């Protein structure tokens with residue numbers, strides 16, 4: 079055992095609760111799970127002092143979404159920092175510790191009469207900290223927009239163990255820089271998110287779930303786009319390939335009288351709803367938990383809405399049988415990868431020519447997961463160097479080696 | 481003889497792009513906060529990103545501080561020049577570069593006035609949602625720098641939710657083209673971080689903005705109250721009952737009087753202690769349903785009348801009154817101190833009442849008009865800047881109001897920014913570590929802190945980071 083590792087063992091032994099791989103093909107690293115914020119600060123400080131590098135994580139379910147780090151000594155999970163810090167149902171805000179699962183968060187919000195975004199797959203596993211670190215939005219993005227719009231403030235632990243906050247718990251606030259925007263989607267390269275405040279939305283009184291089947295992608299896309307033009311605000315709207323059929327799936331949610339009326343309007347295009355209210359929610363949850371982003375390996379593609387058909391052609395979506403989920407109003411694709419990561423990566427130039435972006439989740443180790451970043455990479459590196467000059471948060475996992 | 485660098489700048493922006501005579505420089509001494517004044521040495525008015533880039537490269541070499549300026553309507557001293565510095569005005573950069581009705585995006589130069597974008601988008605049935613009351617004058621670049629709000633941001637979200645891309649020029653002249661709208665950022669969210677950075681990270685020269693489809697139906701409700709407390713309670717009730725109108729605004733008696741005596745006269749009853757203005761938008765059924773649910777709630781709090789605007793004309797009148805409120809208050813006194821603070825929506829009545837008490841104790845005239853649905857208060861104090869004692873009392877009241885809001889779980893500013901005005905108050909809300917972190921982020925963008933220096937972050941916090949960085953813990 080090297081001297082540093084020994085030190086680590088002495089310092090953190092009580093909190094090391096196992097080992098995890100940072101990448102499917104990577105080595106196992108010790109997993110530190112602090113039980114309190116103080117313990118977490120202490121662990122980060124120890125790592126900083128001893129020049130160890132660590133990978134912050136939530137439950138660890140999405141480690142493969144980034145690259146393997148250039149080098150790392152330990153993993154640090156926030157999963158035991160759970161619970162509500164403040165919940166103000168009458169103000170529509172909630173503030174929770176980062177290890178809280180999305181399921182617990184949403185249940186708490188619901189008890190106060192609210193819907194909490196993001197509605198991500200497998201919410202009983204996903205932690206809020208991990209979700210925000212990846213900047214993941216959910217199926218409800220169709221109506222509510224990206225999750226980053228609803229983060230009101232954050233508390234983070236920086237590389238030297240200092241605790242810093244930004245924003246607050248207010249639905250409107252411009253005091254200081256929006257550093258929580260910077261941390262959201264930063265993939266744990268800048269700080270450990272330990273607490274976040276979110277804006278809440280009214281929990282729907284009533285719901286309806288529609289599905290319409292097509293044999294061809296183009297026809298399904300046309301239906302989905304027609305649905306998006308109907309006079310209603312879909313909570314979610316997607317099209318997915320399952321069992322070789324393309325299915326448009328749409329979820330209405332809102333006030334009872336309004337949903338009742340909207341069901342009547344949507345019927346002509348989408349038929350009878352497959353489920354109402356509780357049944358609609360069940361169907362929505364089931365499909366969310368099985369969509370293409372839940373596969374072990376997949377590609378995420380995003381473009382301008384007007385380019386969806388072109389991108390679908392470039393990806394040759396009509397061929398193949400793999401799982402695909404498309405959100406037409408947001409213009410994102412999730413495409414399951416089998417052994418074709420290289421083929422998809424080879425389409426990168428064609429996708430870029432269409433203004434589209436490509437991110438491969440867990441591709442083969444010789445395939446680059448992220449698109450190349452332009453000259454702004456220098457600025458991203460300066461941000462990294464300012465906030466984490468010693469590389470306490472393992473480098474090499476994110477774009478441009480950040 | 482003119483300094484060589486000024487001649488160089490003149491060559492970049494042209495004769496009409498430079499202001500250096502005292503009489504014209506006077507117009508750039510202050511923004512909307514007239515109490516804070518500083519004459520700049522020079523004002524530049526470039527026309528393109530390239531000109532901005534070349535000008536900044538020269539200023540970088542000469543180590544001259546820069547303050548970007550839109551329309552100068554800011555209300556926190558954000559655009560107040562710094563001594564020995566140059567003001568870079570975006571006023572001549574007001575082109576719409578691209579308007580794509582299919583993808584619903586617009587690319588514009590940063591000096592475009594807010595309302596002009598909605599006007600340009602109108603023929604496609606689209607509009608730009610953030611609608612600061614100053615939208616007839618303020619620039620979209622200024623909106624981006626302040627992350628501005630407006631009445632309808634209650635539903636549509638503040639500026640940051642509508643910015644999809646930016647072209648930025650950094651302090652040394654480097655151009656970053658982040659204009660392609662992205663569903664999610666590639667790498668760190670530089671665009672999201674830039675919004676609300678108050679001119680301290682660089683100059684935004686081009687903006688890619690989201691356009692919104694015009695709602696099928698809009699209804700405007702005007703509720704008349706005999707007390708401001710009751711109007712505040714009605715708003716808290718609306719939020720508690722999870723209603724989602726598109727705007728919820730309150731005007732108090734003094735504001736109503738001022739508006740009704742001005743060109744913005746909207747037909748608000750002059751005897752009312754407060755009026756509540758609520759917009760509801762969406763599909764016809766949605767709107768009908770909301771109005772039916774909201775009305776009784778408002779009445780239950782003692783509204784003596786609830787009126788639904790009968791025509792588009794009446795609707796516009798009601799809103800023109802609200803948006804003209806600050807301007808109208810020019811009639812009450814020569815100067816107006818516009819405070820801008822936020823509180824949780826459960827605390828509206830308590831905090832608003834307390835601000836009234838503070839003003840009374842200090843013998844000041846307070847008029848309140850605010851984005852109630854967002855908990856964003858504007859206690860406005862009328863004063864005369866020639867009266868030194870009154871000015872002192874106004875500033876004291878401003879400080880007390882901020883303390884009051886912090887104690888209620890609120891913040892220093894909801895939309896006008898920290899700027900110069902609220903600089904000292906940052907230390908009341910944030911810890912040393914919080915501020916030092918902001919300072920480090922700022923230095924990643926602008927290592928010498930030459931962009932809008934002396935704003936937002938109290939100097940002390942930055943000096944402390946410098947020292948901390950010079951003596952890392954593991955070396956001591």
Ligand SMILES: Cc1cc2nc3c(=O)[nH]c(=O)nc-3n(C[C@H](O)[C@H](O)[C@H](O)COP(=O)(O)OP(=O)(O)OC[C@H]3O[C@@H](n4cnc5c(N)ncnc54)[C@H](O)[C@@H]3O)c2cc1C
Pocket residue numbers: 511512547548549550551552553554555557558559570590591611612613614617618619620621622623624625626627628629630631678679680682683684685806807895896932
């Ligand atoms: C009557 C009145 C009503 C108002 N109502 C509202 C309201 O409802 N909501 C609201 O949010 N605000 C409101 N304001 C405040 C003000 O209008 C906004 O802050 C507005 O966004 C400022 O825009 P501007 O173009 O005037 O910017 P300026 O005042 O010129 O500048 C503001 C700040 O932005 C920086 N800046 C400007 N342009 C750029 C650029 N291109 N790149 C980088 N930095 C830049 C400046 O350095 C400065 O720090 C109101 C002001 C007035 C006078």
